[in-house]
Amino acid sequence: MPRSGAKTRDTIIVAANTLFYRFGIKATSLDAIAERAGVTKRTVYYHFRSKDDLIAEYLATRDQPNLEAFQAWFEQARGTLPERVRAIFDGVAETIGHARWRGCGFQRTVGELANKPGHPAFKVASAHKKRVESWLAYEFQQRGVPHPEDIACQVTLLLEGAFAAMLMHRDRRYVTQAGNAAACIVGHSLSGRSR
Amino acid sequence: MPRSGAKTRDTIIVAANTLFYRFGIKATSLDAIAERAGVTKRTVYYHFRSKDDLIAEYLATRDQPNLEAFQAWFEQARGTLPERVRAIFDGVAETIGHARWRGCGFQRTVGELANKPGHPAFKVASAHKKRVESWLAYEFQQRGVPHPEDIACQVTLLLEGAFAAMLMHRDRRYVTQAGNAAACIVGHSLSGRSR
DNA sequence: GTAGGTATACCGTACAGTGAGTGTACAAAG
DNA sequence: CTTTGTACACTCACTGTACGGTATACCTAC
Numbered sequence: 001m002p003r004s005g006a007k008t009r010d011t012i013i014v015a016a017n018t019l020f021y022r023f024g025i026k027a028t029s030l031d032a033i034a035e036r037a038g039v040t041k042r043t044v045y046y047h048f049r050s051k052d053d054l055i056a057e058y059l060a061t062r063d064q065p066n067l068e069a070f071q072a073w074f075e076q077a078r079g080t081l082p083e084r085v086r087a088i089f090d091g092v093a094e095t096i097g098h099a100r101w102r103g104c105g106f107q108r109t110v111g112e113l114a115n116k117p118g119h120p121a122f123k124v125a126s127a128h129k130k131r132v133e134s135w136l137a138y139e140f141q142q143r144g145v146p147h148p149e150d151i152a153c154q155v156t157l158l159l160e161g162a163f164a165a166m167l168m169h170r171d172r173r174y175v176t177q178a179g180n181a182a183a184c185i186v187g188h189s190l191s192g193r194s195r
Numbered sequence: 196m197p198r199s200g201a202k203t204r205d206t207i208i209v210a211a212n213t214l215f216y217r218f219g220i221k222a223t224s225l226d227a228i229a230e231r232a233g234v235t236k237r238t239v240y241y242h243f244r245s246k247d248d249l250i251a252e253y254l255a256t257r258d259q260p261n262l263e264a265f266q267a268w269f270e271q272a273r274g275t276l277p278e279r280v281r282a283i284f285d286g287v288a289e290t291i292g293h294a295r296w297r298g299c300g301f302q303r304t305v306g307e308l309a310n311k312p313g314h315p316a317f318k319v320a321s322a323h324k325k326r327v328e329s330w331l332a333y334e335f336q337q338r339g340v341p342h343p344e345d346i347a348c349q350v351t352l353l354l355e356g357a358f359a360a361m362l363m364h365r366d367r368r369y370v371t372q373a374g375n376a377a378a379c380i381v382g383h384s385l386s387g388r389s390r
Numbered sequence: 391g392t393a394g395g396t397a398t399a400c401c402g403t404a405c406a407g408t409g410a411g412t413g414t415a416c417a418a419a420g
Numbered sequence: 421c422t423t424t425g426t427a428c429a430c431t432c433a434c435t436g437t438a439c440g441g442t443a444t445a446c447c448t449a450c
Contacts, residue, residue, distance in 0.1 A: 026221035108306035110363050114297040154376040161356030181349040
């Protein structure tokens with residue numbers, strides 16, 4: 001009996017989300033996703049043209065929540081601008097404590113698909129990171145940071161570095177250091193009034 | 196006719212290096228490696244216990260050359276310490292220009308194996324990154340940088356970020372920005388005489 | 391020095407499992 | 421009665437790993 005369409009589709013995406021993130025793209029089969037979603041592989045292929053399609057969808061679902069998490073950490077923080085930037089890294093450090101944390105899904109997906117630069121997932125991942133960067137640039141510009149785009153870019157670079165280093169070393173101090181560096185850069189740009 | 200043993204082994208590693216780096220771990224089969232090395236799969240299994248073994252060896256071969264490249268860029272650079280640190284990023288930016296560049300092999304491998312923290316490749320990757328970090332810390336300490344370990348850590352974080360961002364956006368400006376940030380941090384630590 | 395044995399290095403083949411993707415049938419909804 | 425959504429059963433190529441066999445190199449006893 002056909003369920004309400006969109007519901008099945010969402011169930012599949014949720015299953016894909018879990019498995020792709022936990023085990024990686026290549027290591028996750030559509031069989032496994034279908035089983036976890038409680039549907040047949042044929043149904044998966046009804047809702048998605050191909051595995052590549054599903055990969056892109058998987059990343060797309062992570063875009064908004066990720067960005068909102070960053071924004072929440074920043075907005076809820078008190079203190080000077082560098083301190084509030086550091087709060088983003090503190091927030092990241094917390095999520096990393098989760099047993100199921102496996103690095104940045106965007107980074108890992110792009111890493112696996114490195115040989116397929118035209119893959120749809122690439123665009124989704126790149127767009128997500130640029131959204132984060134733009135948001136930061138906007139916040140910095142609002143607060144009179146000179147060269148806000150440059151500083152935002154540098155902060156996102158530290159975020160990327162923190163994700164990568166954390167996955168590699170499983171040592172939370174790397175996030176702390178990244179937060180320190182970001183705070184340093186933002187603070188320096190504010191006091192210097194010119195990069 | 197048995198060849199000189201070590202030579203065959205090296206041939207296999209070279210083939211694995213190329214394919215693992217280009218296509219990723221999961222996407223590269225032992226068949227493909229054996230074929231490229233001009234041997235049979237049986238021979239691969241004679242020299243390596245398993246694919247996981249070969250993965251670790253693949254990363255191990257990238258350790259020394261990578262470190263030496265960083266050192267060369269730093270040593271050959273002229274100018275102030277921040278400028279010489281920036282030279283490392285300039286060096287990275289150049290390699291990225293290569294058509295075959297596919298990000299940091301360590302980062303991508305660890306990303307694929309994120310669900311297997313006990314994998315031997317993890318140790319190799321982590322050790323490599325720590326070697327780079329230690330070397331930087333040593334250079335900084337020699338030049339009177341306060342908290343050299345902290346600054347070295349932050350610079351390596353920017354390196355990681357540069358690799359990740361470059362792979363995602365294919366835009367060399369990210370490396371430049373990372374270099375700017377690193378130079379800023381090093382310069383700031385030198386002038387401030389305390390982080 | 392040479393017969394016979396042992397270790398080394400390599401190949402061909404087999405196998406059991408899994409991967410993405412498809413053809414077709416069938417039930418519900420409109 | 422046509423469209424939509426789901427299931428079952430299937431193909432076919434590929435993948436990691438194991439087994440058995442073979443040719444050369446090396447070593448030791450006589």
